[in-house]
Amino acid sequence: MAATPSPRTVPDRSGRGPRTRRPLLTLMASLTLVVLALLASACGDSSGDGGSAESDGGPIEVSFVDGQISGGTLRQVDLGSEVNITVTADVDDEVHVHGYDLFEPVVDGTPAEFTFTADIPGDFEVELEDSGRLLFSLRVS
Numbered sequence: 001m002a003a004t005p006s007p008r009t010v011p012d013r014s015g016r017g018p019r020t021r022r023p024l025l026t027l028m029a030s031l032t033l034v035v036l037a038l039l040a041s042a043c044g045d046s047s048g049d050g051g052s053a054e055s056d057g058g059p060i061e062v063s064f065v066d067g068q069i070s071g072g073t074l075r076q077v078d079l080g081s082e083v084n085i086t087v088t089a090d091v092d093d094e095v096h097v098h099g100y101d102l103f104e105p106v107v108d109g110t111p112a113e114f115t116f117t118a119d120i121p122g123d124f125e126v127e128l129e130d131s132g133r134l135l136f137s138l139r140v141s
């Protein structure tokens, strides 16, 4: 076996060396985009944001009637508090509390009701799962 000697490559002497700043910036930019995309695309389309935050310790009541959602776009609760959510709808669907991954069927005439401890901080969508409608965002902080 004759080992072929690898040809000696000419050392790179093309000046002051390559500038490698730009690729790093591009990488960081795309990482940011990926993170943003992941956050935004949990399930269904989410656009309800920047609304008026309503902070109240009481139960959260939201209704979906004739395609209209009423009850507020952003509801705020304290981290660690007991949350009670009641969703009334004139359709048969399923209510999904993202993040906490709670599902509860809602039937015309029978509201979906959740009671849980808000022990995960963040903004979470509460959604009518089948129709893909965002009922409101739950902010736990």
Ligand SMILES: [Cu+2]
Residues within 6 Å of the ligand: 043, 044, 096, 098, 127, 129
């Ligand atoms: Cu969902």
